Each structure stands twice: as structure tokens, then as C-alpha cells.
Amino acid sequence: MPDQFLYGVEVALNGLMAGVMYSLVALGFVLIFKASGIFNYAQGVMALFAAMTLVGIQSGQVPFAHLINATFGTEIHHFGWEVPALAAILLTVVVMIGFAWAVNAFIFKHLVNQEPIILFMATIGLAYFLEGVADLMWGSEIKTLDVGLPQGASLWLEENTSFLGGEGFYGFFIDKLDIVATVIAALLVAGLVIFSQYTKQGRALRAVADDHQAALSVGISLNFIWVLVWSIAGFVALVAGIMWGAKSGVQFSLSLIALKALPVLMLGGFTSIPGAIVGGLIIGVGEKLFEFLIGAPYLGGATENWFAYVLALVFLVFRPQGLFGEKIIERV
Numbered sequence: 001m002p003d004q005f006l007y008g009v010e011v012a013l014n015g016l017m018a019g020v021m022y023s024l025v026a027l028g029f030v031l032i033f034k035a036s037g038i039f040n041y042a043q044g045v046m047a048l049f050a051a052m053t054l055v056g057i058q059s060g061q062v063p064f065a066h067l068i069n070a071t072f073g074t075e076i077h078h079f080g081w082e083v084p085a086l087a088a089i090l091l092t093v094v095v096m097i098g099f100a101w102a103v104n105a106f107i108f109k110h111l112v113n114q115e116p117i118i119l120f121m122a123t124i125g126l127a128y129f130l131e132g133v134a135d136l137m138w139g140s141e142i143k144t145l146d147v148g149l150p151q152g153a154s155l156w157l158e159e160n161t162s163f164l165g166g167e168g169f170y171g172f173f174i175d176k177l178d179i180v181a182t183v184i185a186a187l188l189v190a191g192l193v194i195f196s197q198y199t200k201q202g203r204a205l206r207a208v209a210d211d212h213q214a215a216l217s218v219g220i221s222l223n224f225i226w227v228l229v230w231s232i233a234g235f236v237a238l239v240a241g242i243m244w245g246a247k248s249g250v251q252f253s254l255s256l257i258a259l260k261a262l263p264v265l266m267l268g269g270f271t272s273i274p275g276a277i278v279g280g281l282i283i284g285v286g287e288k289l290f291e292f293l294i295g296a297p298y299l300g301g302a303t304e305n306w307f308a309y310v311l312a313l314v315f316l317v318f319r320p321q322g323l324f325g326e327k328i329i330e331r332v
Contacts, residue, residue, distance in 0.1 A: 006164055010172045011292045012285050017178030019264075019284020020185045021247075024240035026261040026268070026276040027188065028233040034196070034271045035205035035229035036108075038119045042127035044258025046096075046234060049130050051241030051250045052138040053095050055145050058088040063137045085147040089238070096234030097227075104226045112222060131255060140252065145245035150176035181243045185277065188239065192232075192273050205229060263312035269322030278323060283308045 028043040040046075056063065060079040069075060083091070107122055158171030196202040204220045205228075244254055260283075268279025287307040295303030315322075 006169055006172075008289070008292060010174075011288045013172060013174055014178070015285035015288030016281055017174065017182060017284070018288065019280040019282070020178070020182045020277070021240075021243055021280075022257075022260050022264050022283055023277045023280030024181065024185055024188075024236065024243060025257050026264040026280055027185075027192070027273065028236045028240065029258075029261055029265055030268075030270065030273055030276045031192070031229055031233045031236065034273075035208055036119075036226060037116060038108075038123060039116075039270070040233065041120065041123040041258075042130055043233065043237060043261070044255040045127045045130045045134070046099075046237035047241040047244065047257065048250075048252065048255040049099075049134045049241075050092055050096055050234065050238035051145060051245040051254060052134050052143065054088055054092045054147075054238065054242065055143045055245070055250050056138045057091050058083050058085060058147075061138060066139060067136055089147065089242075092238055093235060096238060097231045100227050100230035100234055103230055104223055108226055109223060127255075131252070135252075143245075143250040145242065145250050147242060147246065149180055149242075149246050151246070152176060154179065177243070177247055184239060184243075188236065189273055189277050196273060201225070201228060260308060263308040265322070266312040267315055267322055269324040272322070272324030275322055275324030283311065286311055 025043065025047060028046065029040055032038055032040040032043070055061075060081045060083065062068070062076050062079060065077050069077075103126065107126065108119070111119055111122060152175070153173050154176050157174050160171070162169060162171035164171075196205065204225055207214070207218070207220055208222060208225050240257070241250070241254065244257055248254075264276060264279040264283050266279070267282055268275030268277070287304045290307050291301065291303050295301055295307075
């Protein structure tokens with residue numbers, strides 16, 4: 001088998017893994033849009049806040065330490081203990097549930113039946129507010145996230161695929177963290193699809209998204225549904241934050257991964273959970289192969305920065321609702 005073809009296969013596999021990482025962020029957008037009709041601009045910042053909270057709890061950092069020290073002239077930074085990874089994750093989930101309750105109680109409960117643009121603007125304000133709170137609460141320095149996930153290339157995969165090529169081919173280079181992220185994403189999607197299709201709460205989510213007033217009229221608690229869906233989106237943001245934080249460190253640029261989720265949503269559809277995964281895989285493989293086959297040899301490289309957005313723009317011309325999005329049918 002020619003080595004050039006094998007390198008292309010390796011690039012495509014790495015693209016699939018990168019696409020799964022994009023999909024983890026896109027899932028949070030889909031959940032909230034599917035359940036409430038709100039495009040949540042704050043999803044990327046939620047992933048950042050969840051990852052920073054996890055690192056802070058795990059390392060025993062005092063929340064708002066900088067503010068407390070500046071106000072009272074103290075020098076308190078840590079409690080003096082460390083929390084095991086699993087316990088820290090569970091405590092972070094509790095924090096994200098509290099965040100979901102606060103978002104509903106102080107913002108969206110007062111915006112029932114408002115225009116979508118009003119709700120979207122509210123999420124923009126929420127994003128900047130949450131980013132400021134994260135800075136005050138945990139500090140702005142880059143943090144290392146370690147919850148025991150495997151790191152580095154899979155030597156087993158390299159050794160067992162090296163026979164496919166010639167002397168210059170040493171096997172497929174695949175990061176173990178990406179493999180773990182793929183497995184976790186598959187389990188998440190399966191769980192969310194089952195929840196959405198086969199549970200009473202899942203059906204209530206779709207009813208709320210269609211019409212707030214109609215859902216209220218049949219006895220669906222809008223407050224409960226919104227707290228539930230923002231809690232689930234917070235959990236998904238935590239998973240995405242763990243994967244991205246373990247890969248590149250917990251830093252404020254982590255919130256920008258939400259921008260890469262936009263073309264994923266355009267391809268997969270804003271209301272489809274499986275579509276978020278399929279869209280992510282298409283974007284991931286597409287940008288890696290385009291860079292490998294065209295970008296690096298003919299365009300000087302760096303095409304991964306813009307390829308996803310161009311692909312989404314072209315795709316919108318032919319299917320505006322995305323591959324799995326709901327088709328809009330109107331009486332004329």
C-alpha cells in the first residue's frame with residue numbers, strides 16, 4: 001500500500017478525532033436550541049468556566065482569592081488540600097446545576113415568549129458576565145488540567161499498523177486522548193438521543209421549543225424544563241472543557257472553541273443531536289484533508305483556520321436547515 005495513501009488515511013483519522021472534539025461543544029448549542037429555541041452564545045464560555053471550576057476545586061484554590069486579598073489585605077490562595085478527580089468532577093456538576101438555576105431565575109424566567117433575538121442578546125450578555133466571573137473567581141493564568149486521562153500517541157496502534165507501509169512508514173499516529181474523547185462522545189450522543197426520544201422530559205423539551213405558551217397551557221413547567229436543559233448543557237460543557245483543557249491547557253482562549261462549533265451546527269442542523277456529531281466529523285476530516293492535499297502543497301498552509309467556515313457557507317446555499325435539521329414548511 002503506497003505510503004502517501006497511508007499518510008492520507010492517518011490525516012483523515014486525526015480529522016475524525018478533531019471533529020469529535022468540535023462536536024462536544026456543538027452538542028451544548030443543540031441541546032439548548034432544541035429545548036428552548038435559544039441560540040446560546042455563552043456555550044463556549046460555559047466550557048471555560050466548567051474547566052476552570054474543576055481545576056480550582058481539584059487544586060483546593062480559594063474562590064475569589066484575588067478579590068478577597070485585595071479587599072482585606074490577606075494572602076489566602078489555597079485551602080491546603082487537594083480533591084480527587086472524580087469528587088472534583090461531581091462538585092463541578094453541582095456548580096453547573098446551580099448556574100443553570102441562576103440563569104433561569106434571574107434571566108430567562110423574565111423573558112418567556114420574547115422574540116428569539118432578545119433571548120440571543122441575553123446569552124451574549126451572559127457570556128461576557130460569566131467570563132468576568134470566571135476571571136474573578138479563579139484567576140486568569142493558564143492552568144493544567146489532569147483528571148487521569150491518557151496522554152500521548154498510542155504506541156500499540158503505531159506498532160500494529162506499521163506493517164501496512166514501507167520502511168518510511170511507522171504506523172498511524174493517533175492521540176490516546178482523542179480516542180477517549182471519541183468513546184465519550186459516542187456514549188453522550190447515545191444517552192442524549194435516548195433521553196430526547198424516549199422520556200417524558202425529552203418530549204417536553206421539544207414541546208417547549210415549538211411554543212412556550214402552548215407548552216405552559218398543557219401543564220409543562222417551563223422553569224423546570226429550562227433548568228433541566230441548561231443543567232444538561234452545563235454537563236456537556238464540562239465534558240468538552242475537560243477534553244480541550246487536558247489537550248491544550250485551561251486558558252481564556254478556550255472559550256473561542258465555540259466559534260468552531262458554528263460551522264458544525266450549520267452542517268448538522270441546529271436541532272439534531274446526531275447531526276452535531278456528523279457535522280463535526282465532516283468539518284474535522286474536511287479541514288485536515290484539505291490542508292494535507294491542497295493547503296500545504298499549493299496555498300502555503302494555515303487553511304484550517306478558515307476552511308470550516310467556507311465549507312459551511314457553501315453548504316448553506318444548498319441545504320439551509322443542515323443535514324438533519326427540521327425542514328421549515330409554511331402554508332403559502
